[in-house]
Amino acid sequence: MSGATIEIVRTTNKGTDDEKTETVARAVYEHPLAVRVCHWLNAISLFVMVGSGLQIFRAFPSFGAKIPQKDLLNWPKSFAIGGWLGGALQWHLTFMWIYIATGVVYLAYQLFSGNYRQVLFTPRDIPGVWPMVRHYFFFGPKPPAREAYNPLQKHAYTSAIGLGVPSVLTGLAIWKPVQFSWLAWLMGGFHWARLWHFLVMWAILAFVFGHLIMVILHGWNNFVSMLTGWKKNPDYD
């Protein structure tokens, strides 16, 4: 469980009468090992899924008819993984298992450990969203931090994790439109499932973009916390 707080102390003049101990920093255990492992596994598999997915998309960069074909977007090959359609499918159909397994383990862990409370956006967080938006985008004052994630952060994480589910379901509907014909039907048919799959990817990428900017803005201690679990000098008590 996350949330343990420690004080890091420094002792000077050890063993003498003058021995002094002072607190130099505080640290909070924010990210349990399971969460950190899932985070990085997901980062890697997401990178491969997006890269190979765009290469697959290159084979038919359209959502309309094959004849006549109207290309929607000519994605550059250098920003794709796999080299050709067959290669990209190998990457996609290999890493999808890692992507799915990571998601399942993560959700199970969060649920059973109770750690989801740290991330899950609930109605209780709604009033805190606007002050956070004002702070980030309109130079408003910084609302006092009370927990690891502020309401806007919770909203972002909950949405991003939530997008994982449709990313898998739309993928299943494209990969197995016969065995999971009901899924494809729910999405409006094979055509739409393919479009949804594509759109969900961009929604996830939009999160990743914002996420990376925030990571850069919030500095080293924040970044390290996703590696070691411990965040030094958090901005909340």
Place this chain on the structure above:
Amino acid sequence: MDPENVEANNADEKTADAKAAEAKSAEAGTAQEKITEKIVGEKTAAPLVDSRISERTFRRMNRRELIKLTPLIALGAFAIPSFQASLLKKGLGFSDWASARLFRSGHLAPTFTDSELTPFAKFPINGYDVDDPGVIFENWNLTVSGAVKSPGDYTLAKIQTLPKFRQNTRHVCVEGWDVIGRFGGARLSDFLNMVGADTTARYITVACADDYYESLDMATALHPQTLLCYEMYDQPLTRQHGAPLRLHIPTKVGYKQAKYLTDMKVTNVVEKVGYWEDQGYSSFYGL
């Protein structure tokens, strides 16, 4: 693990702190972190602090936590050229294995009304080599071999004596496009019955007039919508679409549905899975 204890014992502050400190120093592997124990006795000021540790212990703790993530580096094997191909082949193999498990013999591919059909003129012609390998229809036979009671040459007329089935189904290309077409022909399962095939064999392999070749798992071969197709849109199959005989399999992706069939074998051993499969495509690719 460790911080869990800390949180659980929070109520009883003093003992909790002592325990936490002990656990911390044990985890850090230090013999005795006297400092911590010394301080624990003092009254902790707000905010709530579970324990106090030295900078050295904190660094060691962090290093330890970081080391726990190192198994993730194993994924780097995918970036090593000599491992990459075999790892991806295994991954694709696993997907194919799962695909075969997901396949249900009794589950039919969705069918569509005539008004939902893609116009014949807009049904793409996809060949790997030539649009028309120049089959001479009068001399054409399907040569059947392998685990069958009656091997030999079967004429189109003979195949057409089997009950004809017509279906409006979706044709999905591996590239991502799809069309809804109308296909007619004999059930492959009926034909396998006609030639006395051993349906406990694992595969059907086919060879084509354009040197294309394919293989099919028996479960899919016996599926009621798997056709030896000789008609499209109620007209005889055109040369570009695979005349005189092609496979139509709505539970498979397009490249499995070979055109211009010339040979068929019932077998347990597949030497060459298929033209595209041998370049790296999925062997099963069931929809």
